[in-house]
Amino acid sequence: MTATAQHDRYTPEQVLALYRRHNGTLNDLVASRAETDPDRTMLIDRERTWTWAEGISCAARLASCLRRHGVGPGQRVALVAPNSGWHVLTLLASARLGAILVPLNPDLRGGELAYQLQKADPVVVLTAVELAGTVSAAMPEDSTATVRPLGEELLDAEPLTEDLGRPEAGAIIIFTSGTTGYPKGAVHSQRTLLLAGESFVSRVRLQPDDRCLTILPLFHINSMFYSVTGALTAGATLIIEPKFSASQFWSTVREHRVTQTNMIEAVGAILLKRADSTFTPDHTLRKIYGIRQTLSGAFRERFGVPHLVGGYGMTEIPGVLATPYDQPTPQGSMGALSPHPGNGAPLAECRIVNDGQNVPDGETGELWVRTPTTMLEYFRDPEQTAASFEGEWFRTGDLVRRDSDGWYYFVARKKDIIRCRGENISGAELDRVIASHPDVVVAAAIGVPSDLGDEDILVALTVREGAELTAAEITEYARRSLAEIKVPRYVYFAEQLPLTPTGKVAKHELKQDTSLVQAATDTRAAAAAAASPRNY
Structure with missing residues (x-):
């Protein structure tokens, strides 16, 4: 038996089959994973560790607190704080109420923060203690939202036992980067979160005993839709760091026996080009998602991480393409259609279009995508929502080409x-x-x-x-x-x-x-x- 086979003992289909069928909500997904062994470790951050039983209990108590502050179905709960376990607890608490989590960048200040808070129009804003003054100053004058610092005092209520969440209802708003004009808030449902998590299990062969490190910001699609929901779906352990630190990365990997993490290209480049005395070859890291092909050879050779997977998705359409796990990828390709472990079929359909017409393989055009992980809408922005779709097809604004074997190649952003x-x-x-x-x-x-x-x-x-x-x-x-x-x-x-x-x-x-x-x-x-x- 190979080392890979020893580590990845379950296929993606078998991982899902380890647990009872859930009803399509986030909280029932988590409950189904906890039932197998509630005392396993679910979540670790710099402050504490939660078992699966403790994580569910804390999220249910937080849901009671939020309901006391008037949060109900469809209403927004903003979270302005560095990465921590509170992001996962607040996601589950909001989902239990049928409400919508809005995680915001804790580095925003002044007008940028004020714009997103005004756009989200939350009932409650949870924030790190050190950011409470900044958040309060950025609140719109006419806002009636309650601002509460994060802390154990939020968990003083009895657990909320009912689950008001619905698979098709809005669950999270992720603001786009705002590279042109104002950022837009992409609304996703509980269903798209879970589908993205299940698909991620396939992409990186997540196992129940994987220990998944999150270093990317939890106000971003990558960490929330892949790292968080992927780990929850697999029943794995999620380790959350406040942010990426090049000097501490490898020591964190060793301390927590990390087996999987997600990166963006800039993080990989920094690690590769840094003269790093903290690296030792006895680490446990085996899988990385987000290392692009241009860096993968050097990364594998220098750091000995065997499984490097790339992919393509957007805030509006997560998990569209991926490079195959443990299979060769043509040079320069960003992957093929990403499979779903339910039946092995791709979640997404793709067209390459020029002037409204599909172009032949080998020619460049704009990528249009139709997938069940598509956002519901841009929050309170019907004009931008309508402009981004052609019927059921989302217009990505990315110029790509596809070869005759179904591999996709990025050419450019239309605006780049x-x-x-x-x-x-x-x-x-x-x-x-x-x-x-x-x-x-x-x-x-x-x-x-x-x-x-x-x-x-x-x-x-x-x-x-x-x-x-x-x-x-x-x-x-x-x-x-x-x-x-x-x-x-x-x-x-x-x-x-x-x-x-x-x-x-x-x-x-x-x-x-x-x-x-x-x-x-x-x-x-x-x-x-x-x-x-x-x-x-």
């Missing part, structure tokens, strides 16, 4: 296209190529106004600690892999780049910074100056 000398150039392609330089941590290519019309390319980047790079070295490195028209004219070295709440470079902020061009090195001007004759 740089128009240079009449050509459409993918900013994402430039990001990937330049970030593959061993001394570059993060790269972001944008279009800036050109004196020739259209746009010139500017790449903003951060470099590995202790590294010294020049603009000429960057352009020469890009020239090895890219056509000359794609080589950046401007190179800007930054201490750090602005990020969206989900850890992606906020390119819209870079484009709005008119000082970047003046601060960047103009490699075209530098090359011209070097080539011109000098008078002595």
Whole structure:
């Protein structure tokens, strides 16, 4: 028997079959998992550990507290706090009441926080003690919401025994990153949460004895729909860290005997490019979701993690594509349709469309998706909701192509296209190529106004600690892999780049910074100056 077979002893179908059939609500899912062994560890954070029995009891008591404050079906409970077990307890408590959890970024301040609180219109806002003043100051003047600090005093009521949740009712609102305009609140039902969790069990072969580490923010689709509901679905143990820490990552893995975690590309790049004395090869980590193909070979070789799975989804449509577990993936592909363990069939259907018509395999078009994990709506935004759909098909805004074997390849965001000398150039392609330089941590290519019309390319980047790079070295490195028209004219070295709440470079902020061009090195001007004759 192989090591993989020893670890992954159950197929995804067998994992689901270990538990009785639930009724489609979050709380009945958790109850069905607890029944097999209520004293197993369900949840760990920096403050305490919960067994499955304790987790259910605490969530039921929190539900009673929320109901005393007027929370009922369809109403919103906002949560503004760093990652902790309270996110899971509040999700279950809200779901038990048929209410909707709205987890918000605890780093938001002022107008950004005020906008999301006003949009969500919560009845109760739960917040970390140290953020209570910030949250209260950001509350709309006409709000009647109760602001309560998180703490054990929220659990002073008798447990609420009834479950008012319904599979098709709204359960959570996740705000998009807001890369253009204001962020939108995607409303998902209990059903989409559970389907996404079940599908994640298939993608990374989650087992009941897996120990799943959450380092990504719990106001984001990845951690809430994959890490949390995936672990709950498998009956696994969920370990929650406040945030990603490169210096503490491997010690956390060893301390908690972590077997699975989720990452985004930036986290993987930081770990790879960091001179890390905390890493030792005796760790227990076997599965990572979110390591893209460009990093997977180096990650597997350096850290010895055998199972690296990538995928594609959006806040509005989680869990659409995935690279197969333990099977080869064509170079550059972001995967194929993600299976569901109920019958092994994909949850999603995909079309690649140009001018409303499907395009042949091999051609590029916009990805349209139809899946039962699609959001219900953008909260209180019927115009944006209608604009995002063509019938039942969600329009992703991503340009992709599919080959004849059913593999999908990302080309660009429609809004991440740089128009240079009449050509459409993918900013994402430039990001990937330049970030593959061993001394570059993060790269972001944008279009800036050109004196020739259209746009010139500017790449903003951060470099590995202790590294010294020049603009000429960057352009020469890009020239090895890219056509000359794609080589950046401007190179800007930054201490750090602005990020969206989900850890992606906020390119819209870079484009709005008119000082970047003046601060960047103009490699075209530098090359011209070097080539011109000098008078002595």
